[in-house]
Each structure stands twice: as C-alpha cells, then as structure tokens.
Amino acid sequence: MTKNTSKTKAQNSVDIKAINEAQSSLDSILAKFQSSLSGLTQESAKSRIETYGKNEVAREKVPSVLIQLLMAFNNPFIFVLLALAIVSFVTDFWLPLQNGEETDLTSIIIILTMVSLSGLLRFWQEFRSNKAAEALKSMIRTTATVLRRAHKDMTPERIEIPLSEIVPGDIVYLSAGDMIPADIRLIESRDLFVSQAVLTGESIPVEKYDTLGAVTQKTSDNIETSNINKDNLLDVNNICYMGTNVVSGTATAIVVATGGDTHFGSLAKSIVGSRAETSFDRGVNSVSWLLIRFMLIMVPIVFFINGFSKNDWGDAALFALAVAVGLTPEMLPMIVSANLAKGAVGMAKRKVVVKRLNAIQNFGAMDILCTDKTGTLTQDKIILEHHLDIKGQVDSSVLELAWLNSYYQSGMKNLMDKAIIRFAEEKTSMKKVGVSLYKKIDELPFDFVRRRLSVVVQNGDDNHLMICKGAVEEMLSIASYVYENDEYLPLNDERKQALIALAHEYNKEGFRVLAVGVKNIPASETKPQYTVQDETALAIRGFLTFLDPPKESAFEAISALNEHGVGVKVLTGDNEIITIKVCREVGLEPGTPLLGTEIEKMDDVELKKQIEQHTIFAKLTPLQKSRIIRLLQDNGHTVGFLGDGINDAPALRDADVGISVDTATDIAKESADIILLEKSLMVLEEGVICGRETFGNIMKYLNMTASSNFGNIFSVLVASAFLPFLPMLAIHLLIQNLLYDISQLSLPWDKMDNEFLQKPRKWNALNIRRFMIWIGPTSSIFDITTYALMWFVFSANSVEAQSLFHSGWFIEGLLSQTLVVHMLRTQKIPFVQSTAAFPVIVMTLLVMAIGIYIPFSPLSGLIGLQPLPWSYFPWLLATLFSYCCVAQLMKRIYIKRFGQWF
Numbered sequence: 089m090t091k092n093t094s095k096t097k098a099q100n101s102v103d104i105k106a107i108n109e110a111q112s113s114l115d116s117i118l119a120k121f122q123s124s125l126s127g128l129t130q131e132s133a134k135s136r137i138e139t140y141g142k143n144e145v146a147r148e149k150v151p152s153v154l155i156q157l158l159m160a161f162n163n164p165f166i167f168v169l170l171a172l173a174i175v176s177f178v179t180d181f182w183l184p185l186q187n188g189e190e191t192d193l194t195s196i197i198i199i200l201t202m203v204s205l206s207g208l209l210r211f212w213q214e215f216r217s218n219k220a221a222e223a224l225k226s227m228i229r230t231t232a233t234v235l236r237r238a239h240k241d242m243t244p245e246r247i248e249i250p251l252s253e254i255v256p257g258d259i260v261y262l263s264a265g266d267m268i269p270a271d272i273r274l275i276e277s278r279d280l281f282v283s284q285a286v287l288t289g290e291s292i293p294v295e296k297y298d299t300l301g302a303v304t305q306k307t308s309d310n311i312e313t314s315n316i317n318k319d320n321l322l323d324v325n326n327i328c329y330m331g332t333n334v335v336s337g338t339a340t341a342i343v344v345a346t347g348g349d350t351h352f353g354s355l356a357k358s359i360v361g362s363r364a365e366t367s368f369d370r371g372v373n374s375v376s377w378l379l380i381r382f383m384l385i386m387v388p389i390v391f392f393i394n395g396f397s398k399n400d401w402g403d404a405a406l407f408a409l410a411v412a413v414g415l416t417p418e419m420l421p422m423i424v425s426a427n428l429a430k431g432a433v434g435m436a437k438r439k440v441v442v443k444r445l446n447a448i449q450n451f452g453a454m455d456i457l458c459t460d461k462t463g464t465l466t467q468d469k470i471i472l473e474h475h476l477d478i479k480g481q482v483d484s485s486v487l488e489l490a491w492l493n494s495y496y497q498s499g500m501k502n503l504m505d506k507a508i509i510r511f512a513e514e515k516t517s518m519k520k521v522g523v524s525l526y527k528k529i530d531e532l533p534f535d536f537v538r539r540r541l542s543v544v545v546q547n548g549d550d551n552h553l554m555i556c557k558g559a560v561e562e563m564l565s566i567a568s569y570v571y572e573n574d575e576y577l578p579l580n581d582e583r584k585q586a587l588i589a590l591a592h593e594y595n596k597e598g599f600r601v602l603a604v605g606v607k608n609i610p611a612s613e614t615k616p617q618y619t620v621q622d623e624t625a626l627a628i629r630g631f632l633t634f635l636d637p638p639k640e641s642a643f644e645a646i647s648a649l650n651e652h653g654v655g656v657k658v659l660t661g662d663n664e665i666i667t668i669k670v671c672r673e674v675g676l677e678p679g680t681p682l683l684g685t686e687i688e689k690m691d692d693v694e695l696k697k698q699i700e701q702h703t704i705f706a707k708l709t710p711l712q713k714s715r716i717i718r719l720l721q722d723n724g725h726t727v728g729f730l731g732d733g734i735n736d737a738p739a740l741r742d743a744d745v746g747i748s749v750d751t752a753t754d755i756a757k758e759s760a761d762i763i764l765l766e767k768s769l770m771v772l773e774e775g776v777i778c779g780r781e782t783f784g785n786i787m788k789y790l791n792m793t794a795s796s797n798f799g800n801i802f803s804v805l806v807a808s809a810f811l812p813f814l815p816m817l818a819i820h821l822l823i824q825n826l827l828y829d830i831s832q833l834s835l836p837w838d839k840m841d842n843e844f845l846q847k848p849r850k851w852n853a854l855n856i857r858r859f860m861i862w863i864g865p866t867s868s869i870f871d872i873t874t875y876a877l878m879w880f881v882f883s884a885n886s887v888e889a890q891s892l893f894h895s896g897w898f899i900e901g902l903l904s905q906t907l908v909v910h911m912l913r914t915q916k917i918p919f920v921q922s923t924a925a926f927p928v929i930v931m932t933l934l935v936m937a938i939g940i941y942i943p944f945s946p947l948s949g950l951i952g953l954q955p956l957p958w959s960y961f962p963w964l965l966a967t968l969f970s971y972c973c974v975a976q977l978m979k980r981i982y983i984k985r986f987g988q989w990f
Contacts, residue, residue: 156215157958397809454848455653460732474594532619693856740760792912795912894953895956
C-alpha cells in the first residue's frame with residue numbers, strides 16, 4: 089500500500105464516522121458518548137482527555153535548533169568534502185606525525201572553512217525564516233463554551249474552556265463569530281450559518297440545522313443512507329466541522345470527534361511528515377552525482393599516470409588527493425546558500441517570507457502555477473454587482489427595497505446583506521433617507537426551507553409594505569405578479585420563464601442571484617405581527633447579483649507570469665460556473681472545466697493527459713488537488729501552488745514551491761514554503777524573476793567551476809605524460825583553487841541577462857556535462873602553450889628549474905581561470921555587451937593581483953615558487969587575450985549547436 093493510499097483510507101474512516109453520527113438519533117449519540125443534555129462532569133471530562141487525547145490536530149513542529157543546524161550540512165558535496173578532509177588529515181598530518189616528518193594542515197583548514205561557512209550561512213537564514221514564519225501565524229480563538237457540572241448532582245453551568253480540553257460528549261454552545269471547536273452534531277439551532285471556506289474554498293456560508301435534511305433534495309425531511317457519501321459529506325446539514333466558523337445564528341451541539349479524529353485533523357495528518365523531493369532537490373542531486381562520478385574516474389587516472397611516470401607513488405597519491413579537492417566544487421554548498429540567502433533577503437524587502445531557501449530556485453524553475461480561487465485570485469469578499477428590474481435594466485428602486493430588507497432585519501447580517509448595505513450606503517444617501525421615511529413593523533427571518541427573508545415596514549401612512557428577498561425559485565413560488573412599466577402584471581408562465589432565463593444567464597456568468605419582491609398591505613389588512621402564511625401574492629420587482637471579485641492585481645500578475653513562461657491552472661473546491669467567470673476576468677481562458685467527480689473515475693495514465701489540456705479543475709477534494717500536482721510533476725513540470733485554506737494544505741506540501749498568505753490557516757502556512765505578506769499578486773512575478781536570478785548565478789558557478797576544473801585536470805594529464813616532475817605541487821593546486829573560489833564569492837551579487845529571465849530554468853546535468861567537455865579544454869589549449877613557453881623560451885625543462893615552471897603555470901592558470909568568470913557568466917561579449925556587477929569586477933581583479941604577487945612574495949620560497957622574469961608578462965598578456973578570443977568563439981559554436989548556454 090502506498091503512502092497516499094493509506095492517507096486516503098484514513099480520511100475515509102473519518103468521513104464514515106461523520107456519516108454515522110449524522111444519521112444516528114440524538115438519543116443514540118448521547119448514549120454512545122455516555123453524555124446527557126446536562127453536559128459532562130469535570131471528572132468525566134478529565135478521564136476522557138486521557139482516553140481520547142487532547143483536542144489538537146497534528147502539525148509540523150519547527151525542529152530544534154540543533155536539528156536545524158545539522159540539516160544545514162545535509163548536502164552530497166559537503167559529505168564528499170568531509171571525506172576528503174579525513175583523507176587529507178591522515179595523509180598530511182597523522183602519517184607524517186607518526187613518521188616524525190613535517191605536517192601540513194593547509195588543505196584541511198581550507199576544506200573545513202568552506203564547509204563551516206556554507207552550513208552556518210544556510211542554518212542562520214533558515215533559522216531566521218522559521219522564526220518569522222512562526223510569528224506570522226494568525227491568532228485563533230482558544231476557548232469554547234461548554235456545559236459542565238462540577239459533580240453529577242450539581243446544576244450544570246456554561247463555562248469557557250481551552251479548545252484543547254474539549255472532549256467527545258461535551259455539550260457546546262455556538263454563536264456568531266465562534267470557531268467550531270471539534271466535529272459536532274447539532275442538537276438545536278436557530279438561523280445557524282457556517283462558513284466552510286477553510287475546507288471547501290466556497291465563500292458563501294451554508295445553513296446548518298438540527299435535523300438531517302436532504303443533501304441532494306432541498307425539501308426532503310429524511311434521507312437514505314446511500315445518499316450521503318464522501319463527495320457530499322460537507323453538505324450534510326446537521327454536522328459542523330472543526331476549523332469552520334459561525335457566521336450567524338446560535339446552536340447547541342454535542343461533540344462527536346476531536347483532534348485527529350476530526351475531518352480537519354485527518355487533513356492535517358495527511359500533510360505532516362517528510363516532504364516530497366522537489367525540483368531543486370532532484371536538480372542538486374543529479375548535478376552533484378555527475379561531478380562526483382567524474383571525480384571518481386579522473387582521480388585514479390591522475391594517480392596512476394603520475395605514479396608510473398615519476399615512480400614516486402607517495403607524491404602521486406598526494407597530488408591525486410589535491411586533484412580530487414580541485415575537482416570538487418568546494419564552494420558549491422556555500423555559493424548555493426549565499427545565492428538563496430541573498431534571494432530571501434531580496435524577497436523579504438518585497439514583503440515575502442521565505443521559509444525554505446530551496447523554494448527560491450523552485451520559484452524560478454516553476455513553469456506551472458496552480459492556484460486556488462477563493463482568497464487567492466479573488467478577494468474572498470462578496471460584493472453587490474447589479475440591481476436590476478425584471479428586464480435586466482439597472483433600477484435604483486430595487487436597490488432601495490433590498491437595502492430596507494437587509495438594514496431592518498434583526499439577525500446577524502450575512503455576507504450578502506453586508507454587501508447590499510455597503511453598496512447602497514457608499515453609492516447613495518439611502519440610509520439617511522430610508523431611516524427617516526420608513527418604520528419597521530415586523531420581520532420573517534430567513535430559514536433554509538423558505539430560503540428567503542421578509543421585512544414589513546410602514547411609510548408614513550397606515551399601509552404596510554412587505555419586502556422579501558431570497559432564492560429565485562422560492563420567490564417565484566410565492567409570487568403572483570411582476571412589476572413592469574410602472575404597473576403590476578400577472579405572473580404567467582411566459583413571464584415566469586423569462587425571469588428564470590434571466591437569472592440563469594447571470595448564473596452562467598458566475599453571479600449569485602437573489603430575487604426581490606414586494607406586497608402592498610392596505611391599512612384594513614395590516615397587523616402587528618405577520619407569519620409565513622402572509623408571504624403570498626408578491627410582485628417580483630427585480631434581481632440582485634453578487635460576486636466574489638478577483639483581486640485587482642490578479643489580471644496583471646497572470647499576464648506577467650504568462651510572459652515569463654509560467655502557465656496558470658485553477659484548482660478549486662468551488663463550482664465551475666463561478667470559477668469560469670473569475671478566470672475570464674483575470675485573463676485566463678477557462679476552456680472546459682474538469683470536475684472532481686470526473687477525475688475520480690480516471691486512472692493516472694488518463695489523468696496525466698487530461699491535466700495538460702485543461703485550465704480549470706473544479707469541485708475538487710484536497711487529495712484530488714494533490715493528485716493533480718503530483719501528476720503534473722510526473723509530466724516533467726516544476727509546479728507551484730498558491731492557496732490559503734486547510735483544503736489547500738496537502739497540495740501546498742506536494743508542490744515544488746508552496747505559496748500562501750499571512751491570513752491563511754495555520755496548517756496552510758506550515759505547509760507553504762513562501763508566505764506573501766501583501767495582497768498584491770504582482771509579487772509572484774517578482775518571485776519568479778528573483779528565483780531565476782538566483783538559479784542563474786548558481787549555474788554560473790557550476791558551469792565555470794566544472795569546465796575550469798576539467799580543463800585543469802586535462803592539462804595535468806598532458807603535462808604528466810612528458811614532464812620529469814609534477815606539473816604543479818599539491819599546495820599550488822589547493823591555493824589556486826582557493827583563490828579561484830574566492831573570486832566567485834561575489835557571484836550572488838551579479839546580474840543576469842534579460843534573455844535568461846524570460847523563461848523557466850531547471851537543473852540540467854546533461855548540459856553541465858556537455859559544457860564541461862566542450863568549454864573545459866579551451867583553457868587547456870593555453871595551458872599547453874604555457875608549458876611550451878616555460879619549457880622552450882624560459883628553459884624550465886629540468887627538475888632543478890621546476891619551481892620556475894610551476895610559477896609560470898600557476899599565474900597563467902589562475903588568471904585564465906579568473907577570466908572565466910567574465911567569459912562564461914554571459915552568452916554575450918563580456919565587457920562590451922554585458923558587464924559583470926561591480927562586486928564581481930572588484931573581486932576578480934583583487935584575486936588576479938594576489939595571484940601575480942604570490943611568486944614575488946616572501947611566501948614564495950615556502951610553497952615552492954619563485955619570481956618570474958618581467959619578459960614573461962608580455963607573453964602572459966598575449967596568452968590571456970588569445971584565450972578570451974577562443975573562448976568567445978567556442979561560446980558561439982556551443983550555443984549554435986545546443987541552442988542554449990546555461
């Protein structure tokens with residue numbers, strides 16, 4: 089059984105438990121949990137905590153400081169470097185010490201310094217990011233109201249207790265603004281509306297009430313067992329779920345599941361644990377093992393050639409070890425960490441918290457961004473879009489009637505009521521006029537069966553006016569007239585069908601539609617209180633349409649992502665009609681949506697094909713979102729996911745880069761790699777560019793180092809074949825390698841050509857191997873000409889003159905390597921079409937100056953070098969100029985042949 093299958097079964101077991109409780113009678117539930125309507129005793133509650141555990145869901149805990157520190161050194165190259173350090177310690181220190189010979193810790197110190205700086209830099213940045221992410225977690229309500237008794241015979245009383253102390257069997261009280269503290273079965277309710285957006289992505293609250301109504305048919309009093317399944321479980325109306333919240337109304341309920349046994353808790357379990365390997369991890373590992381394999385091949389060759397040709401196997405072993413160090417890109421962990429840390433700092437300035445540094449590169453490599461709809465593409469805020477007469481024309485009188493209905497209702501205003509009041513009071517002086525002209529007489533509150541709300545007002549005379557708004561079908565069922573051209577006309581079938589068609593047209597465009605109707609009640613028929621039976625013979629005045637609008641930055645952000653080669657797909661739990669509307673408004677061509685019910689019937693092979701052809705995936709479960717993410721990755725994509733709810737948490741965790749917002753649920757933020765602190769989605773484009781700059785500078789180092797080191801080793805093999813001495817001492821190779829690496833420390837601050845930033849970039853071990861083989865030998869050509877120069881022109885052709893030979897090649901090798909930084913950092917002509925950043929120029933000039941100075945310094949004799957004659961330097965300049973010309977030519981040939989540079 090796979091891990092994901094196990095998670096699905098665990099989720100289903102929780103769903104089945106909820107289904108059973110939904111269908112059980114209240115008496116059987118009270119008996120099952122040994123509870124009563126008088127609540128639990130404190131002693132019983134305490135014992136249940138020991139039995140069921142605390143009411144807490146699984147969550148990702150930030151590792152201890154020590155674990156974070158150790159994980160910062162978890163890198164293949166760091167392991168290789170540590171192994172080389174151990175070998176170097178044995179050969180350079182321990183064995184010479186045993187034999188009374190001179191010891192040398194130079195290479196050990198160099199290697200351990202690089203390892204320490206790399207690991208500590210990475211640890212510090214991620215430690216700071218974790219701290220910042222913890223501080224961002226939204227504060228949630230920590231108490232709930234329950235009915236408890238101190239002892240069995242004492243009077244029960246309502247008390248506030250921490251959420252963690254809620255136990256199965258507790259009687260809880262809910263009111264507007266409360267978070268549902270656990271999975272609960274309603275005992276009684278009044279006008280209870282619950283927002284399940286955190287679980288479903290649906291922004292409109294749903295009504296919950298204490299009898300089990302139909303899930304698929306609104307008017308049923310009972311429901312068959314087979315009608316409730318995991319696809320519509322969240323629609324069951326007598327069960328409320330942990331993590332959702334009460335929008336309006338009150339309720340009393342019994343707790344049926346806590347902690348990990350809740351629907352919320354089962355989702356939390358599914359995303360806690362080891363993360364899937366991301367694009368960055370796969371890329372680093374592939375490149376790391378490519379270079380390690382190359383080292384394992386080349387080092388033995390160097391060892392045997394020098395051993396057989398020089399007959400000094402000890403020196404050959406030391407030189408081979410130095411070659412191993414030289415071949416290993418020691419600075420890769422540090423360069424990667426420095427680039428990622430710099431990227432994290434840059435994104436922090438743009439109000440983005442990077443929790444996991446690797447995510448920055450994944451951001452740049454991302455070629456598909458999957459996003460939730462509610463709260464990410466949209467504002468998660470209902471607005472009134474239209475107020476229309478029955479012909480679909482804007483009508484201010486319909487707005488006035490709607491405002492009176494919403495303003496004078498006494499219950500908790502839902503999102504639509506708030507939208508009406510906000511729109512009317514912002515656009516008109518309706519409040520001032522309405523309050524002065526109208527007096528409230530009575531109201532008929534909204535309920536799920538009627539799906540409408542009526543308010544009765546009086547306007548100066550003795551007549552009353554009933555204003556009713558509600559769902560279109562229910563309003564038409566009690567209407568007898570329509571108001572058209574300033575007169576009331578009978579509601580015949582033709583007019584009724586026209587109204588239904590108009591409402592349906594707006595539904596297709598993604599709008600929620602309510603109808604508004606009135607009933608004029610003459611003074612002779614008025615009364616102080618009205619009943620539902622009075623809601624008859626209404627006249628339909630018009631419609632209200634509502635929308636959860638897209639964020640202002642969504643259109644621009646999606647356009648910018650498309651321009652940078654990032655496709656966008658929408659994965660939502662909401663319905664397809666509204667999603668299509670939102671997608672069109674943000675510039676996405678929706679095409680034909682693929683629904684969760686259709687996905688459930690497909691195997692992975694079929695779904696892999698379908699996900700490439702669709703933009704919208706609607707009515708999805710959390711696990712279906714994760715499945716789509718994983719299959720996109722299997723298709724070769726680097727996938728980002730933008731979401732903010734518990735229903736998004738599994739997908740956030742499975743994506744190569746999970747992106748959330750600071751107002752997201754705790755579990756969503758824990759699952760995310762990156763947290764956006766501002767509402768503007770334009771930061772996504774900035775993140776992509778930052779990720780590509782970061783990746784580009786890492787690739788510069790890898791390509792430069794791999795090709796340069798390969799060129800050096802190729803040169804060593806040629807020199808070893810004919811020289812009567814080692815072409816370079818081990819200490820020379822280590823110092824040269826150290827200086828070269830120092831020159832590249834400034835690469836994180838370098839610029840990238842605009843052409844490089846225009847499309848996604850991924851790790852490509854094949855291209856690095858090609859780059860190494862094609863570009864590396866270019867420098868070897870001029871190493872060989874330097875051999876000939878030192879051998880024939882400066883007569884450094886004997887063992888006695890080897891220090892002069894070493895000095896000449898040391899300077900030429902270091903300077904040509906350092907020039908590589910400028911030659912290979914861009915596919916353009918360096919210094920002419922593309923100039924490196926100022927820190928890079930300064931660092932490379934400094935290293936070149938140090939390299940030239942070393943043979944003339946007091947240290948030269950200690951390391952086997954000597955001053956060079958001044959006549960050497962014109963030859964050096966000619967060599968370096970020729971190298972630049974040939975390197976630029978090779979770049980052109982390489983790009984023409986393979987179609988890319990990095």
